Amino acid sequence: MKVKLDKVTKKFGQIVALDDISFEVNKGDFVFITGKSGAGKSTVIALILAEIKPTQGEVWVNDLLLNKARSGKLLILRRQIGVIYQDFRLLANKTVKENITVALEVAGYKEGDWREKLNQVLETVSLGERSELFPSQLSGGELQRACLARALAINPKMVIADEPTGNLDPETIWQFMGLLNSVNELGVTVIMATHNFDIVNSMGRRVIRLDQGKLISDKKKGKYE
Amino acid sequence: MSKKPKVNPLTAAWHNLRRSPFQSFAAVTIMWLNFLVATSLVVLFFVFNSLLGYLESRPxxxxxxxxxxxxxxxxxxxxxxxxxxxxxxxxxxxxxxxxxxxxxxxxxxxxxxxxxxxxxxxxxxxxxxxSSDYLVGIADILKNETDLIEEVIFREDVVKNIGFWVKTVRNGGLVLVGLLSFVSLVVIMVIIGMKISAHREEINALRSLGATSFYIQKPFLFEGIFYGLMGAIFGFGIVFGAYFYWQEEIRNFLDPIPVLSISDRIIPIIFSIELVSGLFLGLTAAWLATRRFLKK
Structure with missing residues (x-):
């Protein structure tokens, strides 16, 4: 899955969240979007997920222009993207297993396929024993792993992670990044918004740097500056 | 592998009902009152109709x-x-x-x-x-025999009055049931609307996963159907429970006038119509409430 932002500006009232930014992410890329809080990272992610529309410019995912796409097509798009939110967005009244199952059901998987998928992703994120617990019963790291399991369960073409390491201890962070790396090696596009300079500097991946809504730099093997 | 995960919309609807029992009780109560009045009017209509038929058959x-x-x-x-x-x-x-x-x-x-x-x-x-066509003429002849006749009671007045009450019950009843149905619709819309607001985060999470509007609406639609069906069942049950309980006594008291003689074939039809009406009313209210939210 590829993404293209073409001269995108996004304003919230008088506030300019993004100011004329353009970049492309090709299929299979692993891209960090970095910047301080308020730089516009989450706005970029919201635009790619079509949760908001740009004030100016165009947002493309594959050959779909998100600005003008019908809601049905946007829903289909979202089912192909695994998202790990900063605020988790897990369903509070469902267990970890049920949260993953809802994602599978929404993505169109048949009930017969759920069990295999569930076992697979729960093993991948090491949450097998905690799968019957509710989000309120999990630690921050476990919640993030549950989100990752939900994102991976649907065999996404792209994984988007918005500040996913905020609640994790260092060991878990690297386990998490290892998982993302593995997913990327399978050809899944990964876009991760973060202000964790350790991760960015260690991974040697493409880095798009934002500051106050402007695109400052876009480097193939970038560092957190 | 442990128990199967619950993502069934019926289960979600049941969960919604249990989470806010007082709101659910209010919704069922308003529906039940609506159908209590509607069923009572139906029975009253049949009673007056039976009486009218009896009187018209015996001019x-x-x-x-x-x-x-x-x-x-x-x-x-x-x-x-x-x-x-x-x-x-x-x-x-x-x-x-x-x-x-x-x-x-x-x-x-x-x-x-x-x-x-x-x-x-x-x-x-x-x-x-x-035939009742001759009653006026016969009554006039009797009234003219003032030497012999003290008073003439002419059933046409009674028949006219009963006929008037049949029309009044029917027309007034339709208006009343229409008003009550509207009130029920609004109340359930408000109650389900409140529940949707309480589930806002969950709904946003589902949307971000790519869930369709119908997928999100389903549990609330089932909830609306539940309110409608329960209201219809309770309303019908109470009125016809009383009807069957007191039927013999009233029949004996009013014998030979067959006022409580709703055919056994009609009662299931009345029940079916009320069930369908309840289902439709609850479903419509829920759909309107969810549509309002999902449009925002």
């Missing part, structure tokens, strides 16, 4: 005779009436016969039997017509 005029009328005059007049067109039968109810009837009707009320004897009850002629 009759009753003429009370003056006390001083002799038996010869009564017999002569009776023969005269029997020879008229449209007269089916003329029955003489003597003072003694009137006393017997009175005693039978009031046998459970001894106070009403005290001081009553045959001399104070008038004799009467009960004239049955072959």
């Amino acid at each position: 009759e005029v009753t003429a009370f005779l003056k006390d001083q009328t002799s038996q010869t005059e009564i017999n002569r007049f009776k023969e005269q009436l029997e020879s008229l067109d449209g007269v089916k039968e003329v029955r003489l109810v003597s003072k003694e016969d009137a006393l017997k009837i009175y005693r039978e009707q009031n046998k459970d009320n001894p106070l009403l039997l005290e001081m009553v004897n045959a001399s104070i009850l008038p004799a009467s002629l009960e004239v049955s017509a072959t």
